[in-house]
Amino acid sequence: MLHSFTMNNFTTRFAPSPSGLLHRGHAFSALCAFEAAQKAGGRFTLRIEDIDTTRCKPAFEHAILEDLHWLGLSWEEPVRRQSEHLADYAKTLEQLRQMGVLYRCFLTRREVMADMVRAPHGAGEVYAGPDTPMSTDEEAERLAKGDAFAWRLSLRAAQEILGKKWHDLGFTEETATHNGKPAWIRAHPDQLGDVVLARKDIATSYHLAVTHDDAAQDITHIIRGQDLLQSTHVHVLLQALLNLPTPIYRHHRLITDDTGKRLATRDHATTLQSLRDEGMSAEDVRKTLLVK
Ligand code: GLU
Secondary structure, eight states, X not given: OOOOOOGGGOEXXXXXXXXXXXXXXXXXXXXXXXXXXXXHTOEEEEEEOOOOTTTOOHHHHHHHHHHHHHHTOOOOSSOEEGGGGHHHHHHHHHHHHHHTOEEEEOOOHHHHHHTOEEOSSSSSEEOOOOSSOOXXXXXXXXXXXXXXXXXXXXHHHHHHHHGGGGXXXXXXXXXXXXXXXXXXXXXXXXXXXXXXXXOSSSSSOHHHHHHHHHHHXXXXXXXXXXXXXXXXXXXXXXXXXXXXXXXXXXXXOOOBOTTSOBOOGGGTOOBHHHHHHTTOOHHHHHHHTTOO
C-alpha cells in the first residue's frame, strides 16, 4: 500500500474542463481540494482540461478563473493547460502501443452500442473488446481505405502483461475507512471495459491525459467527485502499466439540487455567475455547500 507521501509534499489539483460555466458542484470540489491543501500546508494547483477543442472555449476558461478568484481561491502559477501538452500524451500513447496493450477499433458508435455487455463489477454496460483480434490483413485493408478508428486499451493484454500484479491493483480512498484507517480499494478496471484512449479528432482522452498529468505534476492527493470513482479504476491500471505512482484518492459526495438530482452543466444548473449576479456572496455559497 502507498503511504509514502508525507504532509510536506501534499499536492492536489482542481481540474475543470472549460466546456461551460462552473456550478455549485464545481465550487464544492475546488473548495475541498483547496482547503485540504491549506490544512496540510501543501500545494493547490489548477489544471485546465481543454483537450476537447469542439466543446472547450477560452471564454469559459476566463470565466472559470474569475469564479475561482471570487470564491477566494489562489493557486500556483503557471496554470497547466492540457492543450499545451498534446505531444506528451502522444508519447505516452506510443509507449502503451509499443507495450502491446492498445488496439485499433474501427467500430462505429452504433456498432459499439450493439456490442455492449454488462460489466462484471460495474453498474452499466460497457464495450469489452472483440472476441478475436482483427487480423493484420483486415487491419491493413481498413487503414488503406482511410477508415476512422479509435485506440482502445485492451484489458486482456494489460492483464497478461501485469501478471500477478493485476490482482494487487488498488488505491487508498480517504473518504472510506477500514479499522480506523483509510480504506484500500481493489481496482476493477473491467468496470469500464476497453476504454478509448485516443481518437482521430482528439488524439488523447480524459483517462490518458489525466493519468499523465497527475504524475507529471507530482499530485499526491486527488480530490474529486464520486462521479469519477469508476475512472479511478482505469487510472490505477494505467499508472501500473506506465510505472507511475498511484496518488491517494478522496472521492467526495456530489452536490445535488432541491430534487436530489446531481448538478450538471448541460442541465443549466445554477452557475456561480448567476448566483453572484443574484447578490450572493462567496461566503453564502460556501455556507450552502457546508464548507466552512
Ligand atoms: N476535468 C474533469 C471534469 O471536469 C475532472 C477531472 C478530474 O478531476 O480528474 O469533470
